[in-house]
Amino acid sequence: MTPRTFQARANDAADRYDVPAVVLERARRGDREACRTLVQTFEGVVFAQLRGMLMPVGQGAAVEDLAQETFLRAFAALHRFEGPPRGLRPWLATIATRLALNELRRRRPRMEVLRDDLPTGRGDPRRVVGKGVQAAIAELPDTFRAAFLLRELHGLEYSEISEVLQCDLGTVKSRLSRARARLRDALLESGGES
C-alpha cells in the first residue's frame, strides 16, 4: 500500500476539524452552545497533544487541568484568531504545547510511570505497540517531543513549529528526525515482542 503524502493526511485532518464559520463567530460572542461545539470538536486534539507532552511527569488530572486551561485561554483570545476555522486545530495545539512546556519546566523533578490505561485489552498487540511508542516519546527532550507531536499529530508546518518553539528551521528538522528515529526503533522492537 502506498503511503499517503503528508499533505493528503493534512487535508483529511483539516476537513475533519473544519467547523462552520458561524459557530466560530458565535463562540467569539460567548455563545455557550458554540463553545461546547468547539470543545467537542477539538478536545481529542488537545488531549492527544497534552498526553504526549506530559508523558514524563504525569497524566490524568494534570492533562485535564491543562486541557481546560487550553480552551479557556483560547476562548479568551478567540477575538484575535483571524484565520479560517480550520486553523483552530494548530492554534489550539500550539496553546496546549506552550502550557505543557511551562508545566514541564515547573514539575520536571517528579517522574511517574507510563499510563497503563490504553483503550485495548491486555493481550492486544496495539497495546504493546502503544506502550513502546509512549516510552520512546517520553524519553525525548521536551522540545523534541513538542516538535514531533505538533508535526505528526497536528500537521503543523516546519515554519509554524519554529515559531511555536522559537527555534530555527534547521533545529526543527533535526529534532523531528531524531524523534522519528526513536519512534521507528520503538515500533520495530514492539513488533518483535508481539
Add this chain to the structure above:
Amino acid sequence: MIDTSPELGDEERDALLGAFGAPAPRDFAERVVDAWSPEHDARVSLRGPRGRTSVVRPGVAALAALAAAALLAWWVGGVVTKGLETRAQQARLVEAPGDPPAELSRLRTRAHTLLAEHCSPCHDAEDARARGEALAVFDTRSPQWWLTMSEQQLEVMLSRAADEETMTPAEVDGVARYVAAELAFRRSGV
C-alpha cells in the same frame, strides 16, 4: 512494514494516535463551558475564571501576590481614596504631583510597547475592534495611558499578561516590573 521515509507513514501514525489518542472524559466539554462564562471580562480575581486550575508563571504569581499584599496594606493603612466618582478623578489624585523617577519612566515605556503589541485591538482606540470596557481601563493610544488604571486594575493587567499565551516570560517580567514600580510610586506619596 514500517515506512522508512522521513515523514511518518500511516502505520506509524496509527501507532502514535493509539498511544495518545484516547477520548477525552465524557463530561469534559460541559465542564469547560461551565468554567467559561460570557462575563469573562469581569475577571478581576487573580485566580482567573471560576473552576479553573491556575497555571500562572510562579515568578509572576509571586510578584502579583506581593503587589496584592502591598495593596491590602495600603487599604488597611487608611489611605483609601473615597468619594471619587470617576476613574479619571481617582487617577489624577493617585498620580503624584512630582516627576516620576527615570526608572519608572523607562518601565512605563517598555510596558507600553508590550501592551500595544499584545493587548490590541481591544485597548487600541484607533482600532475599529476596540472594546469600550477595555478602553475604559486603558487605551494604548493615550499619552498617559496608565492614569486611568486603579491599583487593582494594574494588578489585573499583570495577571492577564501572565495568562497571555503570546507573551514570553521576559515580556511578562517587563510588565511585572512596571506594575511593581508604578504601585511603589503611587504609594510613596512623592
